[in-house]
Amino acid sequence: DSISARTAIWRAIRDQCQFWVDGRMLGETIRVLTAADGASRERYAQTLFNPSEAQQGSCTSRSTIYAAGIAAGLMLHQLTRWLRGLPLDCDTTFNLLAGEYTVA
Secondary structure, three states, X not given: OOHHHHHHHHHHHOOOOOOEEEEEXXXXXXEEEEEOOXXXXXXXXXXXXXXXXXXXXXXXXXXXXXXXXXXXXXXXXXXXXXXXXXXXXXXXXXXXXXXXXXXX
């Protein structure tokens, strides 16, 4: 899993999928990006970057592996909202240590 792989996959399927969700983690900070319409697709494309610009750190370790489960739940939440025709949050960040949940 890498940003370069995500970029390659997005370029290959962006015109073929109706719904896309991408979960990113660094320690206990989770970011969930959703693309399902023209505006959110453009916004998602802007979140892809050169691998050399990536923040250094581990996305999982013994003490933070629980965050991956939370990320999966947040991603599934966006899918169920899309299936029900409800509005989506195209960019959410959850900092577990700080107790901050941001929807952009």
